Amino acid sequence: xxxxxxxxxxxxxxxxxxxxxxxxxxxxxxxxxxxxxxxxxxxxxxxxxxxxxxxxxxxxxxxxxxxxxxxxxxxxxxxxxxxxxxxxxxxxxxxxxxxxxxxxxxxxxxxxxxxxxxxxxxxxxxxxxxxxxxxxxxxxxxxxxxxxxxxxxxxxxxxxxxxxxxxxxxxxxxxxxxxxxxxxxxxxxxxxxxxxxxxxxxxxxxxxxxxxxxxxxxxxxxxxxxxxxxxxxxxxxxxxxxxxxxxxxxxxxxxxxxxxxxxxxxxxxxxxxxxxxxxxxxxxxxxxxxxxxxxxxxxxxxxxxxxxxxxxxxxxxxxxxxxxxxxxxxxxxxxxxxxxxxxxxxxxxxxxxxxxxxxxxxxxxxxxxxxxxxxxxxxxxxxxxxxxxxxxxxxxxxxxxxxxxxxxxxxxxxx
Numbered sequence: 001x002x003x004x005x006x007x008x009x010x011x012x013x014x015x016x017x018x019x020x021x022x023x024x025x026x027x028x029x030x031x032x033x034x035x036x037x038x039x040x041x042x043x044x045x046x047x048x049x050x051x052x053x054x055x056x057x058x059x060x061x062x063x064x065x066x067x068x069x070x071x072x073x074x075x076x077x078x079x080x081x082x083x084x085x086x087x088x089x090x091x092x093x094x095x096x097x098x099x100x101x102x103x104x105x106x107x108x109x110x111x112x113x114x115x116x117x118x119x120x121x122x123x124x125x126x127x128x129x130x131x132x133x134x135x136x137x138x139x140x141x142x143x144x145x146x147x148x149x150x151x152x153x154x155x156x157x158x159x160x161x162x163x164x165x166x167x168x169x170x171x172x173x174x175x176x177x178x179x180x181x182x183x184x185x186x187x188x189x190x191x192x193x194x195x196x197x198x199x200x201x202x203x204x205x206x207x208x209x210x211x212x213x214x215x216x217x218x219x220x221x222x223x224x225x226x227x228x229x230x231x232x233x234x235x236x237x238x239x240x241x242x243x244x245x246x247x248x249x250x251x252x253x254x255x256x257x258x259x260x261x262x263x264x265x266x267x268x269x270x271x272x273x274x275x276x277x278x279x280x281x282x283x284x285x286x287x288x289x290x291x292x293x294x295x296x297x298x299x300x301x302x303x304x305x306x307x308x309x310x311x312x313x314x315x316x317x318x319x320x321x322x323x324x325x326x327x328x329x330x331x332x333x334x335x336x337x338x339x340x341x342x343x344x345x346x347x348x349x350x351x352x353x354x355x356x357x358x359x360x361x362x363x364x365x366x367x368x369x370x371x372x373x374x375x376x377x378x379x380x381x382x383x384x385x386x387x388x389x390x391x392x393x394x395x396x397x398x399x400x401x402x403x404x405x406x407x408x409x410x411x412x413x414x415x
Contacts, residue, residue, distance in 0.1 A: 051315025059090030065162030082139035092121035154188030155249030164192025178306030181293035185243030187252025194259035242289030272329035
C-alpha cells in the first residue's frame with residue numbers, strides 16, 4: 001500500500017464519475033431535518049439517511065464501484081469477501097447486478113437476518129471462523145486457491161471513491177453545509193466523504209468541516225492520527241461492531257489524516273441513547289455503528305455550528321440486539337430506574353409502596369420481593385422494583401415520594 005507521501009488524493013471529477021456508476025444501483029437517500037437534535041445543539045442539524053439505502057447501508061456504493069472496474073476476465077473468476085454483515089450484503093447485491101458469482105465468508109454465529117439477506121441476493125455464503133480474523137483468513141485463502149477477486153471493505157481507492165458519493169449527495173441536496181459527521185471503522189466512508197465534500201465545497205468557494213466518530217472501545221484512528229501512521233490497537237467489545245476495526249486501512253488513513261478535521265469517540269451507553277432517540281424522535285431504525293454521529297451531538301463530543309449533517313450509515317440491526325439496546329438505552333437515559341425498598345415484614349407494606357409510586361406517576365414494570373439477604377434483619381424484606389420514568393428528574397421524584405411515605409428507599413442500580 002502507498003504511504004501518505006506517495007498517495008495522490010482522488011479528484012472531484014473522479015468522485016463524480018464514481019457517482020454516475022454508483023447511481024446504477026444505489027438509491028438517492030434523503031437528507032432529513034432533525035428538530036430534536038437542532039434543539040439540543042442549537043445548530044441546524046440534518047440526517048443523511050443511508051439506513052434507508054439498498055441493503056440497509058452505504059456499503060453497496062463502494063462494493064459496486066470496485067466491482068464495476070473489474071475486467072471481463074476478472075468477472076469470470078468471481079469475487080470473494082469476508083464480512084459479518086453490511087459489506088457482505090453490499091458485495092452480494094453488486095455481484096447480482098453485475099452478473100458476477102460471489103462467495104461471502106461470514107463468521108460462525110453471524111446474525112441470522114444478515115446471513116439470510118446475503119443469501120437472498122444470490123451469493124454463496126460460507127460460515128467459517130469463530131472470530132472475524134479467522135473468517136478473513138479463510139476468504140483470502142479461498143481467493144488465492146480459486147483465483148476469485150477479493151473485494152476489501154475499505155482499503156482500496158475504488159471503494160473509497162464509491163463511498164465518497166455520499167458526500168457529493170449531501171452537498172447536492174443541501175445548500176450551505178458547514179459540517180458533516182461520519183462514522184469511522186476502517187475508514188473508507190469517512191475518507192471518501194471528507195475528500196469529496198471538501199473538494200466540492202471548495203468549488204463553491206466554501207469550507208466545510210468533516211468530523212469522524214469512533215466507538216470508544218475500538219478507536220484505532222485516535223492513536224494512529226497522533227503517531228502519523230496506522231496503529232493496531234486491542235479492541236474491546238462494543239455494540240457498534242460495524243466499526244470495530246483494530247487497524248486503519250492504509251489508503252483511508254492517508255486521506256483521513258489530511259482531510260478529517262477531528263476524530264471524537266462515544267461510549268456504548270451514548271450510542272444506545274442515540275438509537276432510542278432516533279427511534280422516538282425521528283422514527284428511524286439505525287444500527288449502532290450508524291448512530292455514533294448522533295451520539296457525538298447528544299453528548300457534546302462535537303459542538304456543531306451552523307448547518308450540520310450526520311450520516312446515518314446503516315440500519316441493519318438484529319431484532320434481538322434492538323431489544324437489548326432499547327432496554328440499555330432507556331436505562332442509560334434514566335428512563336428506567338431500579339429502586340430498593342426495605343420493608344417491615346407485615347401486611348399493608350406493598351400497598352403503601354404502590355400508592356407512593358402512583359402519586360409520583362411512576363410505572364412499575366418489574367418487581368422482585370425477597371426475605372433472603374446477608375444484611376437483612378430477620379423481620380424485614382426487600383422490594384426491588386424496576387420503574388419506568390420520563391428521565392432523571394422524574395426518577396428522583398419517585399424516590400422522594402417513597403421517602404416521604406416513611407419508606408427506606410434507595411436507587412439500587414442503573415445497570
